[in-house]
Each structure stands twice: as C-alpha cells, then as structure tokens.
Amino acid sequence: MEDNNLRVRIKKAAIEHFNNYGYHGTTIRNIAREVGCSLPMIYYYYKSKKELFNEIITNDYLALLVRLGKKIKKTDAIGFYTELVNNLNDLSDPDRHLYRLGIKVYMSFDGDEEHIEAMERYEESVYPRHAEILRPHLRDPENCEVIVRTLIHLLDTLIVEIVVKGRTIAREDIEDEISLILCDHLKPGAR
Amino acid sequence: MEDNNLRVRIKKAAIEHFNNYGYHGTTIRNIAREVGCSLPMIYYYYKSKKELFNEIITNDYLALLVRLGKKIKKTDAIGFYTELVNNLNDLSDPDRHLYRLGIKVYMSFDGDEEHIEAMERYEESVYPRHAEILRPHLRDPENCEVIVRTLIHLLDTLIVEIVVKGRTIAREDIEDEISLILCDHLKPGAR
C-alpha cells in the first residue's frame, strides 16, 4: 500500500498502544521506542498525537469494516451471518486490534465527541441494511422488526466476544445461536 | 452508609471521572476540583490514585451487581429476564456510571491485569447460574446449552445498550427479544 515504511510502522505501533492503553495511556515516547525511531519522527509524519489517533479511527477502522463486509459471499441468511461472524475468528492480530480499538471508540470508551458522532452515523445505517437483507427471507413480515433487532443484538455480542475478548467461537456454535433466532421464521425455501 | 462525607463525595466524583475519561485520563486534581476540596485530601482518604480505582472496582462495582440481582422477584423465565434488563432503565446516574465503568474494566478497556482476573472469575459463574435458572423451565434439555448461551449473549448486548450507550429500551421490546429466543423452548406450563 504505502511505500513509506516508517510512517506505516509508526501507525501499526500506535494502533497497538492505543488499543492496549487507551488514548491517554499511550505516549509518543513509547510508540517511538517500539518502532525503534526517535521521538520527533512521529511529528515528522503526523501533526500531533490527536491527528495520529484520528487517522486510525476515521480512515483505517472504517476501511477495515468495509473490507470485511466485502469478503462475505451471500448465500442463505443463516449462512451469511454465520460467515460474517466466523470470519472474525481468522482476523490477523493487527486487524483484530484495530477492530477492537474501533469498538472501544464506538462505545465512547475512548476518543472524543467527534468520533462518537461519526460512529453514530454509521450505526444508524446498520438496522436498515440488515432489515433489507433479511426481509426477503422472512416468512412473516409482521415480526420482521423484532427479529432483525434481536439478530443485530446477538451479532454484537458475538463480535465483542471474538474481537474484544479475543476468544474463538466455533463455527457450529455461531451457526447454532443464529439459527435459534432465525430458523423458525425463515421461508421454507431459504433453508 | 458512610458518615464520612468527604470520603464518599471523592469516590462519587472519581467514578464520574474514571468513567468519562478512563484511568489515565483522570487526574487527581480534577477530582479535587469537582469535589471542591484541596488536592492532598484525596491522599488523606485514599493511599493513591490506583487504590481509589481499585476500591471502586473490587468493592463498589461488585456490590452493585449483587444489589441489582437481589431486586428481581422470580416468576416465570421470560418475566425474570425481562425484569433483570428492564430494571437497568431506571438506574440512577451514579449507579449507571459505576456499572458502565465496571463493564469498561471487564472488557479490558481500562484497569490492570488484576482487575481482569477478578472479572473473569465472575464471568465463569455466569453460565452455570443461568443454566440452573433456566433448565427446569426448558422443554427439551438437549439444546439447553445453546439456548442458555444465546440468551446470555442477547442479555449482554441489551445491558451494554442501556448501561454503556445510555439508551432506554421499552419493556415490551426487551420482552419481545427474550421471548424470541425462549418462547418455543419453554415447557407448556411456564408461559
């Protein structure tokens, strides 16, 4: 991607530190020590600590979400959501830590108001997107809303379990839980 | 509880600041300013910043969890879990912020290794407890495990939604989501 090696290495180390110690617990000196460069090099590539953090959240994190969304091949509903969650089991450590940092900011556990606003705009797009995916497969459109809502809530916890707590959840277990919610409400054709 | 007024007020302010800005983002000076006392008063009542944080997490947070657990009157399974979540809607702000801080530490977003260990010991007790509550009500003990697991996962997100993000979820919506998981698997007698 970037030919500029040091700039990338600084960001990688910064993600690691922001994720582990939070914004205020992370120091430019520690990042520099980890990268093996001197302290002002970080200011050579990034205007400030805050800008470094901003770029990670508003560029890299959102790019990661898009990248992960593209990887899923759409089949039936249960298979789709199982794969969506199961793919997270195989996330590389850097990607997982970036994801974790994003969730931390999304939950307003770190970062500023500006980040939270960007996150909330993203979150508002979640329910309509899943409702659109699911509605064609549902037998009874009446209780569509509660099914979509419950599914999103279940997905959220599974994602937190894998990405935040670093657990691995077996593919069958993921499928079992998603099936428990969806199974009885899907059209006969769609599984 | 405590007749010692200032000590309590310091802790209240500390919970607020630790919750809002994280451990490293919180300064003893800001706590003192909020309480309206001088800076060394905090060291008069607490050995250090770390001890203040420790006491909040290992005493107050766990005490809050116990206190919330006791408030629920046990009826049928769905009613029980609906009330467990719905009660959080009415949490006072100080309690909610303490709860939020606890979740933050539980997710290793703040605090040290020692806290995480205490949290994990607590978490190990969660599944068996709910399995014991639910098993008598379940029609088919075969899929007991996946039902309990899925329910816990759903509860987790609902709790995060209310406590961490500060939303309010209508009682009927909570009941709908819990019913979606449990309804078809309960014994005919139990609702």
Add this chain to the structure above:
DNA sequence: CTCCATATCTAACGTTCGTTAGAATCGTAT
C-alpha cells in the same frame, strides 16, 4: 563536486502529572 530536499537525530521547552512535607484549623475531652 555541489546543491538541495528528504529523512533522521539530540536536546530542550513549558506544562501537567502523582505524590508528599509541613503548617494551619477545627472540635472535643480533660
């Protein structure tokens, strides 16, 4: 070889942090 932009460094600035020393105040028992 010289020039110049890029990349990197050492050293320091001013600020804020957690923490403490030591003095002042207050209430109460003698």
Add this chain to the structure above:
DNA sequence: ATACGATTCTAACGAACGTTAGATATGGAG
C-alpha cells in the same frame, strides 16, 4: 484554657508528558 487527634490547607518535589528548535545525515540531480 489547653492539649490533642482528626481534618484540611499551601507549596513544592521530581518525573513524565506533548511538542519543537535546530543540527546532522543521506542520496540523487545538475
């Protein structure tokens, strides 16, 4: 009234922080 423990204060310490000034190294273009 006075002596004393509990409570509160002002002032400061050393360390670490984010950030910057200014010097040095590097490497290709003329």
